[in-house]
Amino acid sequence: MSEQSFQPIADDEISIKDIVDFLVESWKAIIAAGLLGVAAALTFVMVTPSQYEATAQIQMAQISINNNNTNPLGSNVELPSLLIARHQVPSTYTEDEIKACGLEGKKMPQEALSKLAKFTPVKGVDSIVELKIRLESKEGALACAQALFENVKESQSLIIKPYIEEAKSLLAKYQVRLQETQSLVAKADKSGSALSAAYLANRDEVKFLTDESIRLNALITSGDARQTKLVAPVYVSDLPVFPKKRISLVLGLLAGLLVGLLLVLLRKAWNSYKAGTK
Secondary structure (H helix, E strand, O other), rough: OOHHHHHHHHHOOHHHHHHHHHHHHOOOOOOOOHHHHHHHHHHHHHHHOOEEEEEEEOOOOEOOOOOOOOOOEEEEEEOHHHHHHHHOOOHOOOOHHHHHOOOOOOOHHHHHHHHHOOOEOOOOOOOOEEEEEEOOOOHHHHHHHHHOOOOOHHHHHHHHHHHHHHHHHHHHHHHHHHHHHHHHHHHHHHHHHOOOOHHHHHHHHHHHHHHHHHHHHHHHHHHHHHOOOOOOOEEEEEOOEEEEEEHHHHHHHHHHHHHHHHHHHHHHHHHHHHHHHH
């Protein structure tokens, strides 16, 4: 009884011979489907426009905020996350950028450019943002990336400008006060009242005004010297990044073979089903 009860399961088992017979019987259909997959992938590669990717690493403009050496490079004029968020808004992009990127004739070019331009932070470096953009020509991608960089540079320059102007105005006032206070200290030295309270107060003010003048000078100088810049020239590969011809053809072949195998199995299952219902 036990052997008879397990006999149907043994009959349903698939042997290596069954697999070989199946492949011998169906290999033509499977190969044909694979070739169709390659043809479809080749058509996709030929029809899809090539895309070239420009990559630029942008160092944020920086400005000195103190006169110590805790941060000799200064502070970013804006957070990288703020710069990235700003460039996700279509109104950020100007007509010059749209023209440089070849989008002037397209519908809603600002929205299109906000999707094409990819700004991302560089891991481990809080003062550099990476820009990537893909276009249909190498020259177009290069010109577009350069235009986007110039826009970042100009916008950060506008952020710095009021601080620099305020620092220059304040520096001029401090220099006048410093000259007046130094004159009072010099007179006190000559008159012999160097130990008076007024003399000591004036001497403290001279130190304060001197330190502030140094700090303001550093801020003004840093605003001019540490402007937004490229870490390296914009890079564009000589080969398109999309579509990948070899990968597309391999994927087309594999997909075709898989679809062919599934179709053959479905046909075989259907034939078995029809034979069983007769």
